[in-house]
Amino acid sequence: MNEGISRRKVLALGALTAGGLLLGRKVLAAAPKRRVLVWSEGTAPKNVYPNDINTVVAEGLKTSLKGWDVVLGNLSDPDQGCSPESMKNTDVLIWWGHQRHGNVKDENVAEIVRRIKEDGMGFIALHSSHYSKPLKAVLGTNCGFKAYVADGSALKVIVKEPSHPICKGVRTFEQPHTERYTEPFEVPEPEAVPLDGEYTLPDGTKEKSRQGLCWTVGKGKVFYFQPGHETYPVYQDPNVRLVLHNAVLWAAPKKK
Numbered sequence: 001m002n003e004g005i006s007r008r009k010v011l012a013l014g015a016l017t018a019g020g021l022l023l024g025r026k027v028l029a030a031a032p033k034r035r036v037l038v039w040s041e042g043t044a045p046k047n048v049y050p051n052d053i054n055t056v057v058a059e060g061l062k063t064s065l066k067g068w069d070v071v072l073g074n075l076s077d078p079d080q081g082c083s084p085e086s087m088k089n090t091d092v093l094i095w096w097g098h099q100r101h102g103n104v105k106d107e108n109v110a111e112i113v114r115r116i117k118e119d120g121m122g123f124i125a126l127h128s129s130h131y132s133k134p135l136k137a138v139l140g141t142n143c144g145f146k147a148y149v150a151d152g153s154a155l156k157v158i159v160k161e162p163s164h165p166i167c168k169g170v171r172t173f174e175q176p177h178t179e180r181y182t183e184p185f186e187v188p189e190p191e192a193v194p195l196d197g198e199y200t201l202p203d204g205t206k207e208k209s210r211q212g213l214c215w216t217v218g219k220g221k222v223f224y225f226q227p228g229h230e231t232y233p234v235y236q237d238p239n240v241r242l243v244l245h246n247a248v249l250w251a252a253p254k255k256k
Helices: 002-030 053-064 084-088 106-119 127-131 133-139 238-251
Strands: 034-040 068-074 092-096 122-126 145-159 173-185 192-200 206-208 212-217 220-225
Touching (some): 034 053, 053 068, 053 092, 053 238, 084 106, 092 127, 092 133, 106 122, 106 133, 106 220, 122 127, 122 133, 122 238, 127 133, 127 173, 133 212, 133 220, 173 206
Parallel strands (some): 034 068, 034 092, 092 122
Antiparallel strands (some): 145 173, 145 192, 192 206, 192 212, 212 220
16 A cells, blocks of 8 residues: 555656656747837948948847847838837837938837837947937937038047946947947937047047937936947947947846
8 A cells, every 4th residue: 555655656656757847848939039129221332331231230149149030120221220119028128210200100210219218228329329309209309410511530438437337348449430429429318438538630620429329218328329420430449349338238138
């Protein structure tokens, strides 16, 4: 009798353990990857970015972000690559635009802003995306600079807040040429400026301009990163790629 009971217990325990392992595997298999959508409008010069800027940015992130899906969106895609359905599955949206800001549909902008404010989706605006409809809508300001000068100025990107997560492992670095954006920048007061900057103009004079600014808007985190003029291969720079890697991790909503 005791032997039978023991045997039944062993069999039941084995079945329970096997079932638990199977359930555990199913749970692990069902756990979705985090998702970053890298969007651009498709106007970068082909001689610098043959497959556009979002492709180069995504290439850098794919090599460094483990456990993430890195996907592309483009203005010419169905629903402009940023439909509400696409936004629903996105943890962080990286945006690069320049010439076609006005072509982005208002309903897509509204959903992006809603996802940031209500759901905590992260938003990273690159270079000329300071004037994009999503950034202007989420910050509620014009987001313009005093002047834009494509004089090929050199740029020093200065780590101002080394303890900020966006600056993890980043050291002050230089870009030999860029388009110069002159302050003031028409945005709300940022909660942090992890990256400052200094231009050296062709005549040798210096000019300050903030290069990385952070806000929290509703539940979401927003980061503006100024370097990235499309006529220079800025997004292939390892320093820039590290900043964007860090920015994605900083901007992503916390796992529940």
